[in-house]
Amino acid sequence: MIFNVLTLFPDMFKGILENSILKRAIEKKLITINLINIRDYTKDKHKNVDDYPYGGGCGMIMMVQPIYDAVKSIKNDKSIPVYYMGPKGNVYNQEIAIKMSKLREIILLCGHYEGIDERAYSIIDKEISIGDFVMTGGEIAAMAIIDSVSRLIPGVLPQDESFIEESFYKGLLEYPQYTRPREFMGMEVPEILLSGNHAEIAKWRRQKSIDITFHKRPDLLKKENLTDDDIEYINEKGYSFHKD
Structure with a gap:
């Protein structure tokens, strides 16, 4: 380009x-x-x-x-x-x-x-x-x-897929990320990320993205194409917002 x-x-x-x-x-x-x-x-x-x-x-x-x-x-x-x-x-x-x-x-x-x-x-x-x-x-x-x-042009990033999970690419803010060490000053990496259960990890990450977006940029949730699971989670958390 x-x-x-x-x-x-x-x-x-x-x-x-x-x-x-x-x-x-x-x-x-x-x-x-x-x-x-x-x-x-x-x-x-x-x-x-x-x-x-x-x-x-x-x-x-x-x-x-x-x-x-x-x-x-x-x-x-x-x-x-x-x-x-x-x-x-x-x-x-x-x-x-x-x-x-x-x-x-x-x-x-x-x-x-x-x-x-x-x-x-x-x-x-x-x-x-x-x-x-x-x-x-x-x-x-x-x-x-x-x-x-x-960053969106194929080949520019080390891995073409790496930008897909970034904040705003899919409409929501990005979920929390962790790397080594596993524990630092009493703060530990969430156990789910160490489980090896990729389906549960993906679910956790999606829910955390919803949490962060609701608290920091609720306007983005109004534009997101939410799934039935997303809506169920939002209702469980008691989040209140209205789609445009």
């Missing part, structure tokens, strides 16, 4: 290019991350990419021309979706990550300053936010998307 990142600060991405899972994925040619400096496409002799807003106001606005030309330099006649990292977009989640992971190539546009010229939206397919808070620019959001989408 190809990630084309339009940014004013390409050096910010050195960390994800040179470390851990993403570095190995790049070396194995499973993903490609192209960093495009928007400044390279400005027609301003001083390499400015921003200007004061018409009508007055605080801050600077990214100009439409450099953004437009940078996007067009990648797309040409190709149909590649453009995602803008902006505060007015849909909140990013695992469902969006899964849809993105099925694409061959995408463009991630990192906003900055007080935003972009409204006319730049003419070449943007979708605006995405990673949460209701303010950041300096869209680079960190783009990194989060690259990381979460890459």
Whole structure:
């Protein structure tokens, strides 16, 4: 998969290019991350990419021309979706990550300053936010998307199945995990995990996922396709929630 990142600060991405899972994925040619400096496409002799807003106001606005030309330099006649990292977009989640992971190539546009010229939206397919808070620019959001989408691409993780049990992949938060030692400062690994009974372990893990999700993110339970066993367990625990 190809990630084309339009940014004013390409050096910010050195960390994800040179470390851990993403570095190995790049070396194995499973993903490609192209960093495009928007400044390279400005027609301003001083390499400015921003200007004061018409009508007055605080801050600077990214100009439409450099953004437009940078996007067009990648797309040409190709149909590649453009995602803008902006505060007015849909909140990013695992469902969006899964849809993105099925694409061959995408463009991630990192906003900055007080935003972009409204006319730049003419070449943007979708605006995405990673949460209701303010950041300096869209680079960190783009990194989060690259990381979460890459994990879903076959071969990127050591075992293709390993992401399936992670929080949010199946809709619920992940169950508790334990490793050695068996006992630490009086805290012991639950006996069920040592039993070797895989059916009972799976049942325990599912129930613990329900417990954790109910207490930390009950909104996710409303969206989950619950089984009859899940509903029976929820009723036994006395959990109260209503499906949307």
